[in-house]
Amino acid sequence: MTAAPRRIASAATLAVAALVALPILSVAWTALSAGLGPQWVHLWATVLPDYVINTLLLSVWVSLGVAVIGVSTAWLVTMCRFPGSAVLRWALVLPLALPAYVVAFLYTDLLEYAGPVQAALRDAFEWRTRRDYWFPEIRSLGGAAFVMSMAFYPYVFLLARSAFLEQSHDAWEVSRTLGDSPLRAFRRVALPLAWPSVVVGIALAVMETVSDYGVVSFFSVPTLTNGLFNVWLVMGDRAAGAQIALLLLLFVMALVMVERRARARRAYFALSTRSRSAAPVTLRGWQAAAALAVCAVPVLLGFVWPVWRLAGLAVGYDGAAGPDFAAVVARSLGLAGAAAALTLVVGLGLAYAARLGLSRSARFAARIASFGYALPGAVLAIGVMIPFGAFDRVVGGTLRDQWGITTGLLLSGTVFALLSAYLVRFLTLSHGSLEAGLQRIRPSLDMAARTLGRGAAATLGRVHLPLLRGALVTAGLLVFVDVLKELPATLVLRPFDFETLATSVYTLASDERYGEAAAPALVLTLAGLIPAVLLSGLLGRRAGVAEPP
Amino acid sequence: MSAALDFIDVRHGYDRQIVLDSLSLLVPEGRVTCLLGPSGCGKTTLLRIAAGLERPWSGRVRLGGREVDGDNVHLPPEQRGVGFVFQDFALFPHLDVLENVAFGIRSGRRSDRHARARALLERLGIGDKADVHPHLLSGGQQQRVALARALAPDPAVLLLDEPFSGLDTVLRRGVYEDLRNLLGQTGVTAVVVTHDPVEAMILGDSIVLMNKGRIEQQGAPEALYRRPENPFVMRFLGEANTLSAHRDGTDAVTPLGRYPAPAGDGPLCAMVRPERIAVSPAGGLPARVQASVFLGRAVRLHLELDGLPLTAEVPADRLYVDGETVSVAVDPADLHLFPV
Numbered sequence: 001m002t003a004a005p006r007r008i009a010s011a012a013t014l015a016v017a018a019l020v021a022l023p024i025l026s027v028a029w030t031a032l033s034a035g036l037g038p039q040w041v042h043l044w045a046t047v048l049p050d051y052v053i054n055t056l057l058l059s060v061w062v063s064l065g066v067a068v069i070g071v072s073t074a075w076l077v078t079m080c081r082f083p084g085s086a087v088l089r090w091a092l093v094l095p096l097a098l099p100a101y102v103v104a105f106l107y108t109d110l111l112e113y114a115g116p117v118q119a120a121l122r123d124a125f126e127w128r129t130r131r132d133y134w135f136p137e138i139r140s141l142g143g144a145a146f147v148m149s150m151a152f153y154p155y156v157f158l159l160a161r162s163a164f165l166e167q168s169h170d171a172w173e174v175s176r177t178l179g180d181s182p183l184r185a186f187r188r189v190a191l192p193l194a195w196p197s198v199v200v201g202i203a204l205a206v207m208e209t210v211s212d213y214g215v216v217s218f219f220s221v222p223t224l225t226n227g228l229f230n231v232w233l234v235m236g237d238r239a240a241g242a243q244i245a246l247l248l249l250l251f252v253m254a255l256v257m258v259e260r261r262a263r264a265r266r267a268y269f270a271l272s273t274r275s276r277s278a279a280p281v282t283l284r285g286w287q288a289a290a291a292l293a294v295c296a297v298p299v300l301l302g303f304v305w306p307v308w309r310l311a312g313l314a315v316g317y318d319g320a321a322g323p324d325f326a327a328v329v330a331r332s333l334g335l336a337g338a339a340a341a342l343t344l345v346v347g348l349g350l351a352y353a354a355r356l357g358l359s360r361s362a363r364f365a366a367r368i369a370s371f372g373y374a375l376p377g378a379v380l381a382i383g384v385m386i387p388f389g390a391f392d393r394v395v396g397g398t399l400r401d402q403w404g405i406t407t408g409l410l411l412s413g414t415v416f417a418l419l420s421a422y423l424v425r426f427l428t429l430s431h432g433s434l435e436a437g438l439q440r441i442r443p444s445l446d447m448a449a450r451t452l453g454r455g456a457a458a459t460l461g462r463v464h465l466p467l468l469r470g471a472l473v474t475a476g477l478l479v480f481v482d483v484l485k486e487l488p489a490t491l492v493l494r495p496f497d498f499e500t501l502a503t504s505v506y507t508l509a510s511d512e513r514y515g516e517a518a519a520p521a522l523v524l525t526l527a528g529l530i531p532a533v534l535l536s537g538l539l540g541r542r543a544g545v546a547e548p549p
Numbered sequence: 550m551s552a553a554l555d556f557i558d559v560r561h562g563y564d565r566q567i568v569l570d571s572l573s574l575l576v577p578e579g580r581v582t583c584l585l586g587p588s589g590c591g592k593t594t595l596l597r598i599a600a601g602l603e604r605p606w607s608g609r610v611r612l613g614g615r616e617v618d619g620d621n622v623h624l625p626p627e628q629r630g631v632g633f634v635f636q637d638f639a640l641f642p643h644l645d646v647l648e649n650v651a652f653g654i655r656s657g658r659r660s661d662r663h664a665r666a667r668a669l670l671e672r673l674g675i676g677d678k679a680d681v682h683p684h685l686l687s688g689g690q691q692q693r694v695a696l697a698r699a700l701a702p703d704p705a706v707l708l709l710d711e712p713f714s715g716l717d718t719v720l721r722r723g724v725y726e727d728l729r730n731l732l733g734q735t736g737v738t739a740v741v742v743t744h745d746p747v748e749a750m751i752l753g754d755s756i757v758l759m760n761k762g763r764i765e766q767q768g769a770p771e772a773l774y775r776r777p778e779n780p781f782v783m784r785f786l787g788e789a790n791t792l793s794a795h796r797d798g799t800d801a802v803t804p805l806g807r808y809p810a811p812a813g814d815g816p817l818c819a820m821v822r823p824e825r826i827a828v829s830p831a832g833g834l835p836a837r838v839q840a841s842v843f844l845g846r847a848v849r850l851h852l853e854l855d856g857l858p859l860t861a862e863v864p865a866d867r868l869y870v871d872g873e874t875v876s877v878a879v880d881p882a883d884l885h886l887f888p889v
Contacts, residue, residue, distance in 0.1 A: 444639035450626035451633040452653030466643045
């Protein structure tokens with residue numbers, strides 16, 4: 001390989017690494033350079049303890065919720081047969097399709113004072129006012145924990161189920177022959193073996209929880225993310241905002257460490273000799289009914305009712321859908337498509353440069369990018385705004401002062417800023433899946449193509465891309481749908497008056513215009529079904545996508 | 550006879566571990582040369598350097614007289630015009646057999662390219678598999694497709710890396726001679742890497758025996774077998790008895806008798822192949838049969854000669870009894886004396 005492409009590849013991968021690292025570095029720099037001055041003391045004396053305590057409490061409640069729902073349902077559908085268990089095996093993943101903020105506004109609509117449930121109760125018992133009875137307040141920390149548990153338990157369900165499927169059935173049978181009841185064997189053998197996977201699932205759910213902005217802002221729960229929006233955007237205190245963002249970042253980093261350690265232990269627990277997979281027990285009578293109830297409730301509450309309600313709202317909404325809605329859909333699809341294409345190209349570039357041994361920095365860039373996915377949307381937004389805003393000030397100011405050109409915003413508040421944020425957030429998704437796909441292609445295929453007269457680029461086009469088709473489609477779809485649903489970063493970084501599906505759901509629902517919010521929310525849910533179905537399908541067969549059998 | 554491929558002082562390695570140690574080799578045109586040696590001897594590395602898949606640390610490589618590796622020269626594989634048959638055959642799983650073979654043909658229209666590929670498949674006897682995808686082929690058929698694909702662009706040199714390791718043992722025997730005939734028919738210059746001396750002797754017009762990054766001996770198969778230049782060559786190509794020997798004037802004294810010693814001084818060892826030991830009822834040195842193993846076309850005798858163990862392989866025209874005394878003799882041409 002000659003020196004020129006090597007230099008180009010190195011420069012390109014370093015640029016990617018820099019772009020991905022930029023938001024984190026900007027936040028850290030802004031936060032630390034402000035120091036622990038008076039405004040930090042003030043923050044700490046007023047709102048910050050609330051933010052931290054609420055974030056921790058919410059995390060604990062959601063952890064408990066997703067662990068209980070995820071593990072129990074995974075165990076039941078994997079180890080038992082009962083009416084409906086075959087359907088529930090994949091249906092339990094479906095709540096993943098609904099963005100949490102959509103679930104939140106639907107339950108608010110249902111359970112608030114003016115909602116149908118309380119109205120019916122008042123009618124039935126002839127209560128007149130709020131004072132006459134007690135009803136749990138949905139706009140609360142508890143309500144947020146309920147909604148998030150319903151939205152995020154599929155992470156634990158998926159991981160626990162694959163752990164139960166993979167663990168040796170022998171261990172289970174040994175404990176049974178040693179005198180353990182099924183329940184005791186579950187507690188002493190099956191659950192400990194699956195525990196690292198469960199921890200990974202909980203860590204992912206808690207990462208979503210602390211990053212969430214939609215739910216906590218509907219319910220006015222002062223978490224760190226909610227506080228970050230308040231302090232930065234409402235109060236306009238950038239230094240304090242960056243400091244909260246840094247705190248959030250540390251919180252997420254701790255979660256990432258927990259997750260990585262659990263993943264390492266998971267590899268250790270995976271038995272190398274895989275014996276027969278478990279023979280499921282057929283449940284009858286009240287046991288079958290109880291199992292069905294336990295597994296059906298999360299699907300009903302987390303998917304069936306919300307979708308049914310959304311459909312009802314959308315159909316019942318008699319206001320004009322307007323030309324706006326079509327424009328919003330088109331804009332969202334275009335944005336998500338562009339982001340997916342961008343992340344695919346960059347991800348493939350990084351993975352292929354590493355395969356060619358062209359650039360040592362490719363792995364480094366990929367490593368940095370792998371943190372982007374854990375970056376809370378709000379922190380990411382601020383991390384992009386700081387450097388882009390600074391660029392606009394410096395370059396715009398120079399142009400104005402030197403040549404009298406008024407530029408307005410160059411980078412911040414543009415689609416370019418949005419796409420950069422999406423690239424940082426979702427690069428690891430596309431890179432990981434393409435790298436795995438490339439690894440399944442034997443290196444001798446590359447060499448065969450090269451000795452047959454094809455250069456590196458032609459080899460990529462004629463050998464790798466056709467073989468990667470499956471991985472490309474999967475990765476592209478995952479990024480596409482994630483970008484469609486992404487709320488906090490889009491909310492902050494979008495150009496003025498630029499509504500996407502996610503932001504219009506959020507804005508309309510915040511104004512309690514639920515009927516209008518239903519249509520875009522339904523579109524998001526339908527799109528969200530794609531990765532949910534992909535994920536449940538992957539669990540069934542773990543066939544490689546690279547080569548036909 | 551001109552050189553198709555010429556390595557001059559090639560040094561290469563991985564992570565400071567030297568794999569090729571100033572190796573020079575001429576590969577003659579139009580013949581099959583086998584690179585033979587134990588694993589880790591550098592034979593595959595040499596092949597990959599020839600293809601341009603590795604760039605040597607130093608030294609030069611010429612392909613058909615053109616320098617392809619040297620100071621500031623490194624021609625990438627796609628510009629070398631060599632054919633490579635990989636150990637795992639590396640057939641493209643997304644393409645059918647015809648498309649695989651046509652992959653490297655760059656000139657002409659699509660229909661011409663496909664016609665050429667089809668003709669090649671016919672010649673290799675797998676014309677009926679043209680529309681099949683590789684995963685449906687047997688190992689032997691995959692090997693033929695890989696060979697056809699490598700031959701399709703008319704390479705100056707065909708390089709084959711352990712072409713039989715992807716096949717199971719039962720299948721191999723038939724395929725050896727097939728490949729030998731195919732290479733003979735095409736008249737292509739071929740370099741075959743193998744660790745199996747039998748493969749090398751069947752395929753190679755000449756064998757280059759390598760060890761630890763150096764060439765131990767090169768020549769025709771029977772030359773290496775009958776006239777090994779050192780104990781490594783002797784042992785690598787077949788079984789050998791090793792006996793102690795010492796000099797006595799210009800002679801070497803061995804348990805099998807006196808033989809002319811090679812020039813020089815210092816200790817010696819004597820080596821003889823089991824099948825070159827003549828066993829007869831009388832007339833040589835007496836040896837006792839410890840055990841005999843009937844192998845079908847031969848009998849293997851574990852003998853004791855003056856308290857020393859000796860293995861002989863003789864025609865199975867009679868059976869031997871344990872404890873029986875026989876007489877052994879070795880022709881001077883079959884007894885190899887090496888300095889140790």
